[in-house]
Amino acid sequence: MSHYDGFEEFVAAQGAALSRAAYFLTGSDADAEDLLQEALARTAGRWPRIAASGNATAYVRQVMLNHTRSVWRRGRLVRFIPSADLPDRPRPDDVTPAVEDRISLGAALRQIGPRQRAVLYLRYYEDLTETESARLLGCSVGTVKSQAHDALTRLRRIAPELAPENNEVVE
């Protein structure tokens, strides 16, 4: 029996969903691919134990969240002042409405910090509560609230169509 038995099947089944998570955590195709591959490599290294737990998807997602958290804790962010040109503009015949939406959201997500991206992803894509989000991020509920508030405030300025005034979730 190989150390990696079942890993390829797991990736085939969950790769698309994990890719979406990686994209929403980074806002960039290149960074999302790096983030997801690093998380999958770590998962593969511990595969027998992770497979036995039955929570492989949650494990990969947590590795990606932990990486995002360590990025903001180290405090280093390579960024450029946004220009009118989007860096990953697709060819005209590749542009579908879904691709357009992805690029628009990705461009907006890249203008907020990694911690804010993580909070928005958990609250608005995974539809988790503030308490559940705080547990996954290893921070307080207050931090989740403040980060979500700051992120939405910023989104309203840079992409008002994504975050109208009455868009905040009330629990």
Added chain:
Amino acid sequence: MNESLTAAYRKAGAGVPDYADASRAIDTARRRRTVAALTAPLLVAIVVVGGLALGVDRTSDTALTPPATQERSPEPVDALSSPVGPNSLWYRSCTANGCTIRTLANGGRSVDLADSHPRLTETLADDGLADVTLSYDGNWLGVSAGADFTLHELNGRRTIGLPAGPPGTTWRPYYWMSDSFELVLAQHDDDAVLQYAIIHTSEGADPTIERVPAPAEPTLVPAYSSFFFVNLVQAVDPSAAPSERPTLSSLSTWRLFTEGSTQLQPPGQARDLSGCMRPGETLAGPDGAPLEFTAAPATSTEQLTAIVVFNQNADELVPSGIIRGVCEDAPYAAPEGQRRYDLPQSDETTSWTLFGPVTHRWSLMGRVEQGSERMQLVVVGYRGQQQAVGEIPAKAEVLMAGVSNGLLG
């Protein structure tokens, strides 16, 4: 289009490609396991041979040759020699073949630290540098793992560990005294601080631990240091906008001080730095506390300081300058009369990142041209000079000596 954010995520998600590559992940995992597996039997073989013939103990990491600059003398006024030495900076660089921990030798040459510190770097290569601290003299490396914290001597064999706290807690290193003889940490439960600890790294003797209890009222956010004394400055309510983060408290007295945008008031000393700042700037850093560094090394008669000034650019704090000076009876009187220098700012084609002041005259920054995968490390000086000291991958994770976890936001 006026859609809710949730709907925007759903629609955008439909356009995300599948990046997952199982084969590549397995290859990477196999390579990392092979490196780890080869190391152990090789060490055992060396021990056997060494034990029979030479009596050399090879079970511990080989000590680095002490840097030539360990006993540093004050910098000449006009010298432009690089202040970044072999023990000033570590970085973690990852490729498809795995991650390595490296440093820059004199001349900017990249050196793999696996040869000199195989056990430590194997762990750090896998886990990253987010919870690691490096002393100013490059002799001590502190690693936080779960509820544990261990300090390792890099040029010797001493180690000391802090007692593990309850599950879910973590020890976070905050700052080193400029002589590398003290490291201050805080034990966290989320953002609340349970207690502080000071590790004293005495030369030649075993390190010792001093505990400082947390105040009766639970703190809200992590504490940062003033870098002069064992005197942690605590910021309150980081969710407030930078211009509305007024309150600092002193660990040693637990008194509250009001911090305006241009003033610092630690115990017994009021310092008005408004003359060094421009409209829209603040001394309140990412967590509401000032970021103030004691330039290493400290001489017997003075401590040289560097304080980061931030520009509040669209609610983001961007490091815009360094106030430098001397902390004595006449605080912040820079020897050459110039108290502040500006830092390069990012624009549409170039991104600048501040890693931290190396001395009160120099700050280390990273420069990336748009589209480039390399980061040029540049020391920026008080006269506006810039000096390249090396290159690392743009995505490398950087650990700078003396600058503790998350200190720059």
